[in-house]
Amino acid sequence: MRDVLAEALKDRRADYIEIHVEEREATRLSFRGRELEEISTTSDLGGNVRALVKGGWGFASFNDISTLREKVELAVEHARAVGHEKSKLAPIAPVVDVIHLAIKKDPRLVPLTEKKHLLDSYAQLCSSVSPKIQTTRSNYGETFRKLYLANTTGSYIEEERLDITTSVAALAREGDNVQQGHVSAGSADDYGAVEHLHDQVEQAARRAVSLLSTKPVKGGEYTVVLDQKLAGVFAHEAFGHLSEADHVYENPELREVLVLGKRFGGPILNIVDGAAIDRPGLRGSYKYDSEGTPAQKTYLIKEGILVGRLHSRETAATMNEKPTGNARAINYRFPPIVRMTNTFIEPGKVTFDEMIADIEEGVYAKGSFGGETGIEMFTFSAEEGHMIRNGKIAEPARGVLLSGNVFETLQNIDAIGDDIRWHNGGGCGKGGQSPLPVSMGSPHIRIRKCVVGGR
Amino acid sequence: MEEILDLAKRVAEEAEVYQINSSYTPVSFEANKLKQMETKETRGAALRLVRNGRVGFSATTDLRDPMKLVNDALAVAELGAEAKFHFPSAAIKREIQVYDPLVEGLEVAAMIDLGRGVIEKVLAYNSSILCDVGISKHVEEVLLINSRGGEAAYKKTAMAGSVHGNLMRDTEMLDVYDERVACQLAASYDDLAEKLIESFEQAKRVATAPTKSMPVLFTPKGIAGTLMLPLQAALNGKTVLQGASALGDRLEQRVFDPRVTIIDDGTLDFAPRSAVCDDEGVATRRTPIVEQGVLKNFYYDLQTAGLAGRESTGNGFRSLYSLPSPSPTSVLVAEGHDAFEDMVKGVKEGILVDQVMGAWAGNVLSGDFSANVHLGYKIENGQIAGRVKDTMVAGNVFEALKNGLEAIGKEAVWIHGSLKVPALLFKSISVSTKH
Structure with missing residues (x-):
């Protein structure tokens, strides 16, 4: 050959x-x-x-x-x-x-x-x-x-x-x-x-x-706690896609918004992507991407500051940054484009009980039916939900769909759990290339002022 | 292809070979600049056979070894599903127009000009807009033969134009998109640019909506994004067979408002979803799905129809790598009597929904939809007051179409070349917003 x-x-x-x-x-x-x-x-x-x-x-x-x-x-x-x-x-x-x-x-x-x-x-x-x-x-x-x-x-x-x-x-x-x-x-x-x-x-x-027999959630603005799976989907959908340099490199306004070194979240927030994450079995792992760039581990947000983004050779050159090994094609029928690999939020120190303790009325959203993003806006759908009342998990609620502006929502993450879990059953779609094997990981996270759609 | 069928006939009771040969050429503009030109050729064959009453299936793009294809299909037939059908024995001779030689002969230089035309028009309106534009042509040849004498062959073209405009100010972003697909040559896509400009103009002002139930008007694009997915899932013969369709036991019953009529039509000339037959050699037809609110039919392929004790509706479609499965052809939603402007005028306080995000992610089978309004407007006293942001709409398709319909637009519009639908105004849909 x-x-x-x-x-x-x-x-x-x-x-x-x-x-x-x-x-x-x-x-x-x-x-x-x-x-x-x-x-x-x-x-x-x-x-x-x-x-x-x-x-x-x-x-x-x-x-x-x-x-x-x-x-x-x-x-x-x-x-x-x-x-x-x-x-x-x-x-x-x-x-x-x-x-x-x-x-x-x-x-x-x-x-x-x-x-x-x-x-x-x-x-x-x-x-x-x-x-x-x-x-x-x-x-x-x-x-x-x-x-x-x-x-x-x-x-x-x-x-x-x-x-x-x-x-x-x-x-x-x-x-x-x-x-x-x-x-x-x-x-x-x-x-x-x-x-x-x-x-x-x-x-x-x-x-x-x-x-x-579960009642639909009442739509409105809540403090929301996401379980590991949904938080992983959030990291992928809401922030991961925004980190793909091909959304940014030809868009001067967005480039100004996404300047490296700018604060996007609290010092507790660390978001990472990489095909060279040292954990066996992750579906986004490989040794070389579709352009022959070696796989890496890339910090996107470190201590709340934007420190990196995902690149192909072309987007890296255009933005004077280094290629990160994220050019992927789903198969030979498509050219490689900038994609995520294994994306995760690094664990923090808060236990789940501490996280919900001071929530008067909130929503605990678990699992995911999927999500979608339009750069600044994201939306994703929880598989099940519970109301949180006076610091305790209360009655179940269904049809929880979360939506918001990525930038505001990242700022509103005020607690990160100590209990990371990986989800290897998902796929990612972009530019007609779907489903691309990816993995997502996260601990529980808490978001203030999140819009929940419901009836 | 005949060689594969001959080999398969020797070892199986029935066999069918499906072959495609296609060429797809998209030209892509990114951020107002010509960026990429592609040609994708696909050539492959799929073999479906029945042995000892069980279905075996395999497909390949490596046509050098037909015996491997036959052996792979035979191996899985041992574990395969029980065949509840016979392949059709009729050779398809009718004609439905789906081929335009002008599309096949279209030069890439002309495609580039079409794309440039759209971008120039948008930039003349506002030079800060970033446009992604795609112009593509597709030529596909399908050949189908089976061991019972059934056969069909046709050639189809499709030409598509799409535009995605993006305007950003600080962290505020506005995204508008549109597309048009047809079998015939498009002389111009300037209408896409005009519609895009209209949306950008309309979205200049911003308005806010309260969190409550209120009248919601969906444009045809908005309908395609929210209501159609749960509806199509419920009308799929497979979903019905499994008892998972909310409409499954309602045939011949009034399920929707009597003004609602939905037809599936695979026979329209030059519609991208039309062809002389479906992907298993059953002639396509015009099937009433809902007639004046009464449920008349579900979509069936051969196997699903066999399992359900019904007849195929000519809706068995597949990709090279999968068995046929029920899917709609062109879905036509009947027009009503109201002009779009009058529908807006009739709303005291409500939302106009044009583009949505995330609607597919909900519990589709229950008929529930819940979507972020990606592009939508507040209507106040019959006037469009401005664009709404951080707004979601949620409801149930079946409830909404049964008791919630206020008015139906008089002009149906093609969406994705596969759905022709008018604007629909609902009396009361739940709206949630951030404050």
């Missing part, structure tokens, strides 16, 4: 060219209730060429590898039609490296029947919780990819990646009222991470049933 790619990179008429080739084998199973709905093994072989000429990018993806030379031409032609300025690309050292996976329990060695039984056991467990459980949806997926990267910087990298995910959603129904409880888990190196979810699955089913 190395020779094929090197040959195609010859006679370059561009400031920069990179070639990706990808082999992918995937297995997927899905159940509706106890019925197996879909089971498949699929394979994919394809690649792309990305060329940079005078600041303009050309990109061509293909399935027929024998057309590689033509695709180099096409990408360069596209780039020439686009580029009219100076190409900016932060320098990185060329690397030649071959990375094999170190896998704890390899899903490819687990028979399909065993995976089918596993999902079925989760579905069975849900339905045994209550006759009100109408159905379940359970999914399992494993993707093994071998990535080849060669570029005119002189790098040649082969890197294997594994991604394993499992999700179970239990649906409870009473008349028109349909509620759900949800569990998701994943790992980059261990089938074991999705094998023992029985307790969590049972809790999710119970949660769905209890939500049937």
